[in-house]
Amino acid sequence: MAETCYRHPDRETRVSCSSCGRPICPECMTPTPVGMRCPECIRQRTRVVRNPTGTPGQLNAFPATVALIAINVAAYLIEIGSGSGGLGGVNGKIVIDFGLFGPLVSEGEWYRLVTSGFLHANLLHIGFNMLLLFLLGRLLEPALGTPRFVLLYFASLLAGSLGALILDPNALTYGASGAVYGLAGATFIIARGRGMDAIAGQIGFLIVFNLIFSLAVPHISLGAHLGGLAGGALCALVIVAGERGMVGRRHRQAELLAMAAIAAIAVAAAIAVA
Numbered sequence: 001m002a003e004t005c006y007r008h009p010d011r012e013t014r015v016s017c018s019s020c021g022r023p024i025c026p027e028c029m030t031p032t033p034v035g036m037r038c039p040e041c042i043r044q045r046t047r048v049v050r051n052p053t054g055t056p057g058q059l060n061a062f063p064a065t066v067a068l069i070a071i072n073v074a075a076y077l078i079e080i081g082s083g084s085g086g087l088g089g090v091n092g093k094i095v096i097d098f099g100l101f102g103p104l105v106s107e108g109e110w111y112r113l114v115t116s117g118f119l120h121a122n123l124l125h126i127g128f129n130m131l132l133l134f135l136l137g138r139l140l141e142p143a144l145g146t147p148r149f150v151l152l153y154f155a156s157l158l159a160g161s162l163g164a165l166i167l168d169p170n171a172l173t174y175g176a177s178g179a180v181y182g183l184a185g186a187t188f189i190i191a192r193g194r195g196m197d198a199i200a201g202q203i204g205f206l207i208v209f210n211l212i213f214s215l216a217v218p219h220i221s222l223g224a225h226l227g228g229l230a231g232g233a234l235c236a237l238v239i240v241a242g243e244r245g246m247v248g249r250r251h252r253q254a255e256l257l258a259m260a261a262i263a264a265i266a267v268a269a270a271i272a273v274a
Contacts, residue, residue, distance in 0.1 A: 007039070015061065015142045017041055026143050027243055031199060036142060064146045065137025068153065069130050072176055075118045076126050095119055095174060100161055102169025105274035113270055117157040119174040129176040136183040139199075143190070148239065148252070151259040156182020156232040158266040163227015165273050171221070178224040181210070182232025189233055193240035231266060235259045 005011045005025035013025045019041035029036040075094075083092040100116035120126035141149040160178015164171070184207050191200035207229065214220045238258040242251035 013145070026145065027194075029143050031139055031143065031196065062137050062141035062146075062149075064150050064153070065134065065141050068137070069133055072118050072120070072126060072130060072133075076120050079119060095121075095172070099172045099174040100164055101172050102165050102274040105165070105169075105271060110267070110271060113158055113161040113267060114154070116161060116174040117176050117179055121175070125175060129180050132180045133176065133183070136180065136187055140183060140187050140190070144239065145252075148255060148259070151256055151263070152186055152232060152235045152239075153179050153183065155235050155259050155263040155266065156180075156186070156228045158263050158270070159231025159234075160224040160228030162266045162270040162273070163223035163225070163230070164221045165223070165270050166227070167223030168221070169274055173221045173224060175221070175224070177221070178228030178231075181207070181225045181228035182235070184210075185229040185232035186236035186239075189236035190240060193236075193243070227266075231262060234262050238262075 003013060003016075003023035005013050005028060006022040007028050008025050011025040011027075013023050015025075015029065015036055016023050017036060017038035019037050022038055024036065024038045028038055030039070030042045079092065079094045082094050098112060098115040099119055100112050105112050120129065137149070140152075144152070157176070157179035159182065161173075163178065164173040184203055188200050188203040188207060191197070191203060211225065214222050214225050235258075238255050242255040242258075
């Protein structure tokens with residue numbers, strides 16, 4: 001059962017300060033190399049004490065991130081087993097049946113908007129995406145809570161599908177890059193909104209570097225990257241506005257509804273442009 005933040009008793013949380021062990025909500029968290037710390041400990045810089053109930057450095061602090069990586073890896077193994085592009089970069093049956101392809105989306109195969117985000121071309125493709133998903137999810141999921149993180153991920157994924165269809169609806173597109181770019185954009189905005197300028201600067205550099213890479217390397221869907229980035233940024237703006245404007249659980253509900261609306265709009269727009 002979730003505890004409540006020691007500074008905001010009306011807010012549930014599953015994250016504790018890595019120094020003193022007190023439960024803290026996202027507004028009270030400050031990421032450090034040894035985990036999240038509460039406002040008092042970050043000011044005092046006290047000695048870190050291991051918390052046996054689980055800190056953001058442990059897998060149970062970001063279960064959705066671990067689950068998403070597992071789903072992507074499982075899909076990749078299925079691709080290899082069916083002769084898809086897992087090793088040689090050749091589009092096989094799984095990619096053709098479940099990748100993003102505008103003409104088939106327009107004919108009613110809307111599931112491709114989601115399934116395409118769990119397929120990958122080769123080991124480098126999935127390895128890079130899963131590394132970024134792990135690094136960003138490990139930081140972001142404990143700070144937001146799992147429900148908001150999951151909605152953010154899928155809203156970014158769907159926005160990435162929309163971006164890919166806008167720029168090239170007739171290309172066969174797949175990969176988790178749109179969702180990962182969304183997480184990066186969200187991390188940048190939320191870090192800025194919470195005054196974590198050092199983290200925001202590092203994530204901003206990562207985003208710019210990867211966008212340049214997307215432009216320089218052929219056969220990379222720039223539309224998916226830009227769409228995912230935009231979707232994640234919109235969700236993050238909703239989260240920051242909610243945390244600043246309302247108190248208690250009301251803002252959480254409003255944020256979840258707003259992110260669900262962003263995802264639904266992305267689906268409707270993607271179907272319209274396919």
